[in-house]
Amino acid sequence: MIELHDVYFTPRGQRILEGISLRIAGGELFAIMGASGAGKSTILRLMNGLIKPDRGSIMVDGEDITGFSEQQLAPIRRKLGMVFQSAALFDSLTVAENVGFAWRKAKISRDEYLQRVKQTLEIVGLENVEHRMPAELSGGMRKRVGLARAIAMNPEALLYDEPTAGLDPVTSNRILDLIIDLRNRLAVTSVMVTHDLQAAFAAADRVALLYDGRLAFIGTVDEMRNTTDPLIRRFVTGGQVMDAG
Numbered sequence: 224m225i226e227l228h229d230v231y232f233t234p235r236g237q238r239i240l241e242g243i244s245l246r247i248a249g250g251e252l253f254a255i256m257g258a259s260g261a262g263k264s265t266i267l268r269l270m271n272g273l274i275k276p277d278r279g280s281i282m283v284d285g286e287d288i289t290g291f292s293e294q295q296l297a298p299i300r301r302k303l304g305m306v307f308q309s310a311a312l313f314d315s316l317t318v319a320e321n322v323g324f325a326w327r328k329a330k331i332s333r334d335e336y337l338q339r340v341k342q343t344l345e346i347v348g349l350e351n352v353e354h355r356m357p358a359e360l361s362g363g364m365r366k367r368v369g370l371a372r373a374i375a376m377n378p379e380a381l382l383y384d385e386p387t388a389g390l391d392p393v394t395s396n397r398i399l400d401l402i403i404d405l406r407n408r409l410a411v412t413s414v415m416v417t418h419d420l421q422a423a424f425a426a427a428d429r430v431a432l433l434y435d436g437r438l439a440f441i442g443t444v445d446e447m448r449n450t451t452d453p454l455i456r457r458f459v460t461g462g463q464v465m466d467a468g
């Protein structure tokens with residue numbers, strides 16, 4: 224579904240990503256871990272064409288999008304729902320207007336619009352918040368609304384940037400359960416980037432570790448738990464992602 228082939232991202236000679244190759248299958252829940260500043264968000268932005276690699280190629284659904292124009296990228300971005308770290312809601316719009324943003328120009332009645340918004344909010348476990356403003360919601364609820372807005376586009380894949388960052392453990396687990404549940408119910412390919420090892424191990428089918436601009440590991444959660452590679456062992460037993468230093 225999403226493939227990176229020997230991707231380099233080296234703005235002004237800075238070595239951010241160097242030779243990243245990975246292949247995420249349709250319906251898979253794939254987690255990319257790495258310390259802060261490792262390049263995790265950069266990988267998501269490369270996947271939906273917000274930035275271009277300096278070398279290598281990116282394939283989405285069998286199409287090489289590397290050289291795509293903004294116009295060609297529009298349908299690709301509809302396939303890939305981005306769930307931003309900050310939820311990135313429109314603060315001056317209600318929850319309903321945020322969730323229904325993709326349908327604002329669709330020729331549907333007000334009633335149908337509200338019905339669809341309600342159904343989409345139900346998927347993420349929210350009720351009776353349609354008329355509230357984003358500022359009136361908790362951090363966990365804002366994340367859910369951001370997720371509902373992405374689901375509303377009916378995407379083939381969801382790309383989550385640090386879905387559990389800044390949340391308390393209970394809310395964090397709820398969001399992870401939701402990510403797993405969405406993958407299972409909607410069969411949506413899911414890519415999650417996180418600095419949280421526990422979150423990645425709890426949710427993902429396969430995981431990768433970004434370290435010093437490269438993928439130091441790629442495999443199943445069990446393969447990572449049982450690896451004998453000293454660098455990866457240090458990371459797994461330490462419970463958090465170390466800096467390349």
Ligand SMILES: Nc1ncnc2c1ncn2[C@@H]1O[C@H](COP(=O)(O)OP(=O)(O)O)[C@@H](O)[C@H]1O
Nearest residue numbers: 234239257258259260261262263264265266274
């Ligand atoms: N367009 C860009 N131009 C220059 N540097 C960038 C650009 N995008 C990201 N970076 C740098 O790349 C590094 C990785 O950023 P990022 O992908 O946001 O890391 P992470 O999400 O893992 O915390 C940072 O040092 C950041 O400053």
Ligand SMILES: [Mg+2]
Nearest residue numbers: 263264265384
């Ligand atoms: Mg980031």
